[in-house]
Amino acid sequence: MDLAAWTTKLLISAALLGGYKAPPPPPPVAVLSQADLSARFCGGGCRARGAYLPDRGILLAEGLDLDANPRDRSILLHELVHYLQDTAGRFASESDCDAWRDREIEAYHVQDRYLDRYNMAIGNVAAALEVAPAACHTGAPDGPPEAMLFRGDAP
Numbered sequence: 001m002d003l004a005a006w007t008t009k010l011l012i013s014a015a016l017l018g019g020y021k022a023p024p025p026p027p028p029v030a031v032l033s034q035a036d037l038s039a040r041f042c043g044g045g046c047r048a049r050g051a052y053l054p055d056r057g058i059l060l061a062e063g064l065d066l067d068a069n070p071r072d073r074s075i076l077l078h079e080l081v082h083y084l085q086d087t088a089g090r091f092a093s094e095s096d097c098d099a100w101r102d103r104e105i106e107a108y109h110v111q112d113r114y115l116d117r118y119n120m121a122i123g124n125v126a127a128a129l130e131v132a133p134a135a136c137h138t139g140a141p142d143g144p145p146e147a148m149l150f151r152g153d154a155p
């Protein structure tokens with residue numbers, strides 16, 4: 001299945017798992033080299049493999065094996081959750097940092113529910129964000145690179 005087909009399929013999964021109504025049309029998805037993605041969004045200092053930017057859509061690191069690797073697919077799924085959040089306006093009334101945290105918690109929960117089907121849940125990331133609300137108020141949270149990346153680019 002190609003990238004567009006996976007995007008359409010995973011958007012439906014993300015909507016079902018996240019409790020969203022009929023999903024909007026899929027966002028644009030572009031593939032960048034790992035180095036480009038990292039350099040562009042975190043000064044080369046992270047290994048972010050996906051990002052969602054409200055004005056540009058989803059950026060994925062090249063080399064993800066969507067056909068064979070559920071974990072790789074779950075990265076696209078995670079970013080699609082951010083797209084659904086954005087288009088649905090979920091968490092839009094919260095402060096930037098609270099919205100960032102709640103968006104990440106939901107995206108990781110959906111990602112885990114998806115990976116559960118394959119007995120590959122990553123666990124703990126959403127829980128860690130939930131018990132660390134202070135991350136919003138102390139600057140850089142020790143979250144996963146993607147989370148910091150998303151936060152840094154959130155409007």
Ligand SMILES: [Zn+2]
Pocket residue numbers: 078082103104107146147150
């Ligand atoms: Zn995220």
